[in-house]
Amino acid sequence: MLMALTAGVLVVVSRSVNGRLSLSTSPLQASFWNHIVGAAAIIAIAIATGQLIPPTLSQAPWFAWAGGTVGVIFIALGSYVVARIGAAMTAMLVIAGQMISGVALDVFRDVPGPIWPKVVGVLLILSGMWLSQRRRTTS
Amino acid sequence: MQGIHSCPAKRIRLRRRFFRLCCAGESVGLAFLAPRLDMPLPPAPLHEPKTAPYHLGDLALALLSGVLLTSMVSLNGSMGHATTPVFSSVAAHVTGTFAAAVALVIGRMRRRNLPIAITPTRAPLWAYLAGLSGAVTVILTSTTVNSPLTLTGTLALGLAGQAGFALLSDRFGLFGLARRKPSGGELAALALILAGSSFIIFAGAFA
Numbered sequence: 001m002l003m004a005l006t007a008g009v010l011v012v013v014s015r016s017v018n019g020r021l022s023l024s025t026s027p028l029q030a031s032f033w034n035h036i037v038g039a040a041a042i043i044a045i046a047i048a049t050g051q052l053i054p055p056t057l058s059q060a061p062w063f064a065w066a067g068g069t070v071g072v073i074f075i076a077l078g079s080y081v082v083a084r085i086g087a088a089m090t091a092m093l094v095i096a097g098q099m100i101s102g103v104a105l106d107v108f109r110d111v112p113g114p115i116w117p118k119v120v121g122v123l124l125i126l127s128g129m130w131l132s133q134r135r136r137t138t139s
Numbered sequence: 140m141q142g143i144h145s146c147p148a149k150r151i152r153l154r155r156r157f158f159r160l161c162c163a164g165e166s167v168g169l170a171f172l173a174p175r176l177d178m179p180l181p182p183a184p185l186h187e188p189k190t191a192p193y194h195l196g197d198l199a200l201a202l203l204s205g206v207l208l209t210s211m212v213s214l215n216g217s218m219g220h221a222t223t224p225v226f227s228s229v230a231a232h233v234t235g236t237f238a239a240a241v242a243l244v245i246g247r248m249r250r251r252n253l254p255i256a257i258t259p260t261r262a263p264l265w266a267y268l269a270g271l272s273g274a275v276t277v278i279l280t281s282t283t284v285n286s287p288l289t290l291t292g293t294l295a296l297g298l299a300g301q302a303g304f305a306l307l308s309d310r311f312g313l314f315g316l317a318r319r320k321p322s323g324g325e326l327a328a329l330a331l332i333l334a335g336s337s338f339i340i341f342a343g344a345f346a
Contacts, residue, residue, distance in 0.1 A: 007297050018266075031239050043232075059221045067231045068236075083316060
């Protein structure tokens with residue numbers, strides 16, 4: 001349980017640290033450093049646990065290789081935004097975007113299960129988003 | 140309930156189309172964003188109490204990055220499904236390093252005179268180490284997903300950890316970012332978003 005909480009904490013840590021780096025360099029450079037340092041760390045872990053080249057690799061569909069590139073944009077945007085609107089506001093909007101698009105993806109893919117809790121959830125999130133930006137924004 | 144599911148062939152076609160759309164959007168997005176994201180941020184109000192209003196564009200970008208997160212998790216998930224979670228992270232980080240390098244080079248070719256960082260300070264060494272925390276996150280989550288917590292518990296606790304620590308981090312201006320005090324409305328918004336997320340995460344429990 002503590003591990004799952006720590007994972008959440010670390011998401012904020014890495015976003016804020018990247019945000020600090022992009023103050024002195026740029027969000028895209030922060031994303032680059034994040035990926036190269038992360039690659040070194042995770043390759044070390046993969047070698048230690050013997051999963052560097054998994055035998056089932058050829059079964060992976062081609063688009064599975066595209067996730068890293070999406071991640072570059074994700075990290076760059078996160079570093080840009082966190083330095084400008086703060087960690088809490090960023091975390092809440094990223095969560096909102098993730099949840100709403102996740103529900104849209106579920107609907108698109110016909111994932112089984114009751115739909116109403118998801119609709120209630122999306123409505124709650126939308127009202128939270130409306131509340132968060134009320135009176136505090138300029139365009 | 141089974142009547143609403145389309146036939147498998149159609150679902151696979153839809154899935155393919157979705158991923159192709161993701162990849163196309165990604166290339167366009169990277170080409171468009173590379174020059175714009177490779178410049179120092181405007182002078183941030185470091186350690187200044189937060190009173191200025193937000194720009195709607197910034198909020199929209201934060202929301203967009205949440206949408207990107209869904210497609211990233213989904214793509215990396217297909218890699219993790221075919222191999223192992225740790226290898227999917229290796230693949231994502233290695234391809235990401237190349238993609239970022241290419242984007243940096245292309246961005247610089249298109250825009251010769253790079254603006255120099257307005258913040259006079261150089262980045263501290265620890266600011267380069269965010270990737271480590273990302274690597275540890277992969278290990279933690281791939282452990283908890285296979286524990287009694289399952290994916291649902293991992294997601295829910297992860298959100299709680301994010302929200303709590305983000306508030307703490309803003310309150311004390313951790314990691315060299317601006318100190319901010321959340322307004323009552325923002326706290327209420329956070330509560331609503333977390334409540335809504337719980338509904339979505341635990342949707343299966345309502346069956």
